[in-house]
Amino acid sequence: MSAHDAESIRKETRAYITVFVSLMVLTALTVGVSYFHMPVGLAILVALVIATFKGSLVASVFMHLRAERKLIYWILILTVLFFIVLMAIPTISQWDQRMLR
Amino acid sequence: MEIPYTTEARPDTGLFNAKLGIWLFLASEVMLFGALFSSYVLLRTGAPVWPHGRTQGLSVPLATVNTMVLIGSSVTMVLSWASLKLKDFAKYRLYMALTILAGLCFMVIKGFEYAAKFEHHHYPSTSTFFAVYFTLTGLHGLHVLGGMIVNGYFWGPGAKMWKTDPDRFANRIEVAGLYWHFVDLVWIFLFPTLYLL
Numbered sequence: 001m002s003a004h005d006a007e008s009i010r011k012e013t014r015a016y017i018t019v020f021v022s023l024m025v026l027t028a029l030t031v032g033v034s035y036f037h038m039p040v041g042l043a044i045l046v047a048l049v050i051a052t053f054k055g056s057l058v059a060s061v062f063m064h065l066r067a068e069r070k071l072i073y074w075i076l077i078l079t080v081l082f083f084i085v086l087m088a089i090p091t092i093s094q095w096d097q098r099m100l101r
Numbered sequence: 102m103e104i105p106y107t108t109e110a111r112p113d114t115g116l117f118n119a120k121l122g123i124w125l126f127l128a129s130e131v132m133l134f135g136a137l138f139s140s141y142v143l144l145r146t147g148a149p150v151w152p153h154g155r156t157q158g159l160s161v162p163l164a165t166v167n168t169m170v171l172i173g174s175s176v177t178m179v180l181s182w183a184s185l186k187l188k189d190f191a192k193y194r195l196y197m198a199l200t201i202l203a204g205l206c207f208m209v210i211k212g213f214e215y216a217a218k219f220e221h222h223h224y225p226s227t228s229t230f231f232a233v234y235f236t237l238t239g240l241h242g243l244h245v246l247g248g249m250i251v252n253g254y255f256w257g258p259g260a261k262m263w264k265t266d267p268d269r270f271a272n273r274i275e276v277a278g279l280y281w282h283f284v285d286l287v288w289i290f291l292f293p294t295l296y297l298l
Contacts, residue, residue, distance in 0.1 A: 005186070006186075006187055009183050009186045009187055010187075012183060013180065013183050016176055016180060019176075020172065023172045024169060024172065027169055027172065027292075030293050030297065031161060031297065034161075034293070034297035034298070043297075043298055048290075048293070050293070051292075051294075055286050055289050058285060058286050058289065059286065062179045062282045063279055069114070069116050070115075071114050071116065072116070072120075075125065078128070079128040079131050079132070082132060083135045086138075087138075089143065090139060090142040090147075093147070094146060
């Protein structure tokens with residue numbers, strides 16, 4: 001391994017620690033805001049926004065997606081599309097219910 | 102016959118094979134958890150009333166500690182890989198041991214949570230809420246257990262490869278790490294949706 005590689009790993013390590021601290025703070029924040037008596041819709045939105053932010057930190061830094069091969073991005077884009085379809089199923093079901101009423 | 106592309110990148114994908122393999126596997130895992138999550142949304146939006154996790158006796162403090170334990174284990178996991186890249190095997194061993202211990206800690210806390218539920222006669226058959234709770238946390242717990250077994254192997258007997266083929270071993274740890282971070286990522290979504298909303 002070249003000296004440059006070792007240096008980049010050390011830099012990465014600092015990023016891991018920063019992300020670790022951020023994730024801890026965001027976890028505390030998630031729990032903290034859940035004690036505010038927000039309307040359910042808003043509470044779900046806030047919780048999911050924080051969770052998505054935390055998830056993207058894990059994926060981009062710990063899972064090295066910040067700098068990855070194109071093929072993996074394509075696989076993930078396809079996965080996200082299918083995931084959206086899965087999440088749309090409950091919505092479609094609700095439309096169906098409304099039509100029946 | 103030698104297994105091809107364990108360390109060098111395959112020319113057409115630009116990746117060593119195991120990395121492409123684990124990402125395809127994780128894509129299938131997204132669909133597995135996604136299907137259950139979608140079912141949860143369907144059941145929840147279709148129910149006339151849905152109880153809040155706290156009113157069902159779910160322990161937010163225990164789950165918060167567990168979230169932090171799992172996040173901590175993700176950091177030690179990635180640090181174990183970074184240690185191998187820096188050729189520091191002793192540190193790798195230490196960080197990997199910490200990762201496994203954190204996984205164990207998560208499972209023990211989860212065990213206490215389950216025991217408390219059973220004590221109050223709350224089972225998957227009790228209500229839709231508990232059916233969802235036990236299915237999602239149970240499947241996630243099995244994933245933690247699976248990761249601990251793999252990590253345990255790489256801490257113990259599997260670590261012999263470091264002497265014969267260090268680059269391949271580091272790649273194995275990277276791949277095991279990708280799986281472990283995914284399990285952490287799933288929990289990041291399960292925690293607020295089951296306990297806090």
